[in-house]
């Protein structure tokens with residue numbers, strides 16, 4: 001048969017990759033600073049400095065509630081976690097180092113997973 005047009009990627013297959021990626025992020029040994037929202041009451045200055053807090057638990061909730069229309073919106077939120085971390089923490093701090101390691105891991109994995117599609 002004449003080759004048919006490439007089937008459009010259904011949104012849920014795009015989001016399936018996001019669920020796989022998020023599970024890997026949560027399981028990473030350096031994920032501990034990012035697993036839940038930063039406690040604004042117990043971290044002085046965080047509320048003022050970080051305009052758009054984000055964390056892996058919030059991302060999971062948004063995935064479950066279909067609040068991501070595509071991969072791009074998911075990637076934006078994950079990168080927000082790491083950008084917030086770099087803004088608020090010194091690079092040589094425990095949390096700063098964890099953030100850099102998590103970002104490197106994420107960048108590697110989503111290019112691997114997306115290049116495969």
Ligand SMILES: Cn1cc(C(=O)NCCN)ccc1=O
Nearest residue numbers: 032033034038043085088095
């Ligand atoms: C990502 N991040 C986390 C914390 C924190 O205190 N997390 C609780 C770990 N149990 C503080 C600053 C920050 O940028």
